[in-house]
Amino acid sequence: MKKLAGLYLVIDPSQEHDSLLNKLHTALKGGIDIVQIWDHWPKAQDKETQLEFIKRAKKLTKDFQVPLLMNQDWELAVETGLDGVHFDRLPADFPSIQPQLKGQYIGLTVTNNLEEVQMAEQNSLSYISFCSVFPSPSVDSCDIVQPESIKKAKEISNMPIFLSGGINQENFEQLKALPFNGIAVISGILNEEDPEAAAKKYKEKLQD
Numbered sequence: 001m002k003k004l005a006g007l008y009l010v011i012d013p014s015q016e017h018d019s020l021l022n023k024l025h026t027a028l029k030g031g032i033d034i035v036q037i038w039d040h041w042p043k044a045q046d047k048e049t050q051l052e053f054i055k056r057a058k059k060l061t062k063d064f065q066v067p068l069l070m071n072q073d074w075e076l077a078v079e080t081g082l083d084g085v086h087f088d089r090l091p092a093d094f095p096s097i098q099p100q101l102k103g104q105y106i107g108l109t110v111t112n113n114l115e116e117v118q119m120a121e122q123n124s125l126s127y128i129s130f131c132s133v134f135p136s137p138s139v140d141s142c143d144i145v146q147p148e149s150i151k152k153a154k155e156i157s158n159m160p161i162f163l164s165g166g167i168n169q170e171n172f173e174q175l176k177a178l179p180f181n182g183i184a185v186i187s188g189i190l191n192e193e194d195p196e197a198a199a200k201k202y203k204e205k206l207q208d
Helices: 017-029 047-063 074-079 094-101 114-122 147-156 195-207
Strands: 006-011 034-037 068-071 084-087 105-110 127-131 161-164 182-185
Touching (some): 006 161, 017 047, 017 195, 034 047, 047 068, 074 084, 074 094, 105 114, 114 127, 147 161
Parallel strands (some): 006 034, 006 182, 068 084, 084 105, 105 127
């Protein structure tokens, strides 16, 4: 499996599905490298609707040869044949789960606690994602990450490092002094009038 890097888009399935999938398709044309489905389904939504959404999202990402990951719900990721799972925290029984995810990408959200980074390294995960680099309403449960934490993570781990939380076109330059392989974005692309153009702008900044 190739190492993940680049522009990582998180999509929120609590939004109206047709509109969201249209935005996803447009963003993929702008150069998205990885897509994650946030485990944020409406409470009243039935399993059949969830499966149909995943099927449609999977078709779009497959057309662009982009990995599609599921947030937290590893069983749903396995059931629907996705490319991996992103954990906000590792389940207590992760050692028994990991063999079922063989050949899939496994990512983990980490904070200023470097023990989380060491845990990810010890379990040979695919990547880590720091949350939250900047204040963001979508990740209000995350502490603000200190630059030193990211630098230390690079020293103790060979895993790809993603940065997430409140990253936009204006504050991206503040990340330049940090070691990272990609950024994760939600509103910075999906809330824009032209998701394709927004994605292209992020890609340009990543390639500078």
